[in-house]
Amino acid sequence: MKDCIHYGNCEICCCEKTPSLFDKLSKTEFEALHDQRKEVVFKPGEVIFKQGTALTHFACFKEGMAKVYHERPEGSNILINLVGSGKLCGSIGLYTDNVHHATVQALTDVKICLISAKNIEKLLTQNNDMAVDLITNKNESIIELTNKLANLTYKSMAGRVADVLLYLQKDIYKSDSFDLNLTRQDLADLAAMTKESFIRSLKEMKDSGIINVNRNQINIINLNALLLISEK
Amino acid sequence: MKDCIHYGNCEICCCEKTPSLFDKLSKTEFEALHDQRKEVVFKPGEVIFKQGTALTHFACFKEGMAKVYHERPEGSNILINLVGSGKLCGSIGLYTDNVHHATVQALTDVKICLISAKNIEKLLTQNNDMAVDLITNKNESIIELTNKLANLTYKSMAGRVADVLLYLQKDIYKSDSFDLNLTRQDLADLAAMTKESFIRSLKEMKDSGIINVNRNQINIINLNALLLISEK
DNA sequence: CAGACTTATTGATATATATCAATTATAAGA
DNA sequence: TCTTATAATTGATATATATCAATAAGTCTG
Structure with missing residues (x-):
């Protein structure tokens, strides 16, 4: 456990991997925020924030991984993104309607710090850098969402599946081989298609030797081919 | 021409309908910004900002209407939204990659004020309210984009067409009857489908008496039916 | 006003993807 | 270990939507 850059040696604070937001705070400001934090742990499947409920706190992810999804009335979900260590989560309702706009659910054991939204609001009116x-x-x-919008509406299935794999490789697992902690349904929700279609498309890529799939273990063999499919 | 609330009687300034952003400025701050503004007019079809070019200025819309669209390599566009009087435009690249992330094109005669991004950046580090x-x-x-994402990926054609009509009625023309200054292709780009499909869906709604369509004039006859279609 | 050009509309057809149903694999409890 | 539930896979089929092609309507320009 390395020392906290903000606050001496605080081994349980949310700042070992802090959202860059908090780097902008003065020592006094950070200490105040730090002292009122609530550290909470979640097991896989547990809901951290539920869409539609009051936004009272932000979450700073310390450990683990969670999925962020937009729930639709008929029950279909769109998986917006995955969040992990160092990410800030839950700030979309701030200054607008003060409710959560997505459900955040733990995929692994998760440790977060909850920071009161009121306190963040106060700091934002004091500290310009923040x-x-x-x-x-x-x-x-906004840039990510716009790209996602364009990709999901204009690419065909194969391209969307390639995008999901590239997202996992580049942004999440940072490796060509990874063990998923997502179900096929989650992956399909990420690509805006049915799980059956996702599985079929995945199988095609496996059959043509671009990837290897073994249950939840995925191995990208030919990254260039994947990038090419994503282009289309 | 009413007096400018910020700056005495400035009949050509960008502030008769100002983005709320500028309401937060002090008189001195606003005057400085006001003095360096560049007022520019555009004819229909002219490009105000081009996706991929350097972000040097923001646009404050004073008069007219423009479409904001994301261009894709193969030539298909996704129409993000329409902007008109009082809207701020072009700030997405700020603090990120300093390029425009969408093309903004005039649909009518448009009058805007260009405000230097550098100056906005400076003000943002001074003025917290802003x-x-x-x-x-x-x-x-972000909330709008997330909703758009969910609607475009999970609704069927009819629902998406209904959404476009409701958007025009509620947010743009603020009336049940309006004269479009968009082509069928633009409308289709707004609903993420082909123009042929959009036309067919529109015709169905006309045939079932929900709307009336006459060239570019649209009349919403049964708003509730439209809302119901949008739900599905 | 004629001709060229763009935009809108309609129809026939192809195709991608969803849906439904059945089977298999895996995990979790008793 | 057997039993039940959940997740993954595969196949057959239906359906929504895109594509292609042809025509019509409107608009601009010399």
């Missing part, structure tokens, strides 16, 4: 950092973060989200 | 206002604005965009 506000600017949040704007940056928001713009990044 | 930064908070921008965060609010960004969160609203």
Whole structure:
């Protein structure tokens, strides 16, 4: 356990991998935030935030992985993204309607720090660097969402499946081989298709030697081929 | 021409209908911004910002209407939204990669004020209220994009066409009857489908008496039916 | 006003993807 | 270990939507 860069040696604080937001705080500001944090752990499947409920706290992810999905009235979900260590989560309702706009559910054992939204709001009106950092973060989200929108609406199945695999490889597991902690349904929700279609498309890629699939273990053999499929 | 609330009687300034962002500025701050603005007019079809080019200025819409669309390599576009009087446009690349992430094209005669991004950046590090206002604005965009994502990926054609009509009625023309300044292709790009499919779906709604369509004039006869179709 | 061009509409057909149903594999409890 | 539940896979079929092609309507320009 390395020392906390903000606050001496705080082995249970949310800051070993802190959202960049908090790097902008003064020592005093950070200490105040740190002291009021609530650390909570979740088991796989447990819901961290439920879409539609009041936004009272933000989550800083310390350990583990969670899925963020938008629930639709008829029961279908769209999986927006995955979040892990160092990510801030739950700030979309801030200054708008103060409710959560997505459900966040643990995929592994998860450890988060809950930070009161009221406190964040207060800091944002005091500390410009922090506000600017949040704007940056928001713009990044908008860029990602716009790309996702374009990809999901205009690419065919194979391209969307390739995109999911590339997302997992590049942004999540940071390796060509990884053990999923997502079900096929989750993967399909990420690609906006049915699980049957996802499985078939995955099998095709396996049969043509681009990837190897063994239960929840995925191995990308030919990254270039995958990138090519994603282009189309 | 009413007096400018910020700056005495400035009949050509960008502030008769100002983005709420600028309401947060002090008189001095606003004057500085006002003095460096560049007012520009565009004719229908002219490109205001081109996706991929450097982000040097923001646009404040004073008059007219423009479409904001994401261009894809193969030539298909996804129409993100329409912008008109009082809207701020072009801030997505701010603090990220400093390029425009969408093309903005005039649909009518358009009058905008260009505000230097550098100046906005400077103000954001000085004025917290302005930064908070921008965060609010960004969160609203994220909510809209998430809803759009969910609607475009999970609704069938009829629902998406209904959504487009409801968007035009509620957010753009603010009336049950309106004269479009969009082509059928634009409408289709807004609903993420082909123009042929859009036309067919529109015709079905006309045939069942929910709307009336006459060239570019659209009349919503049965709003509840439209809302019902949108639900599905 | 004629001709060229763009936009809108309609129809026939192809195709991608969802749906439904059945089977197999895996995990979790008793 | 047997039993039950859950997740993954495969196949057959239906359906929504895109594609292609042809025509019609409107608009611009010399």
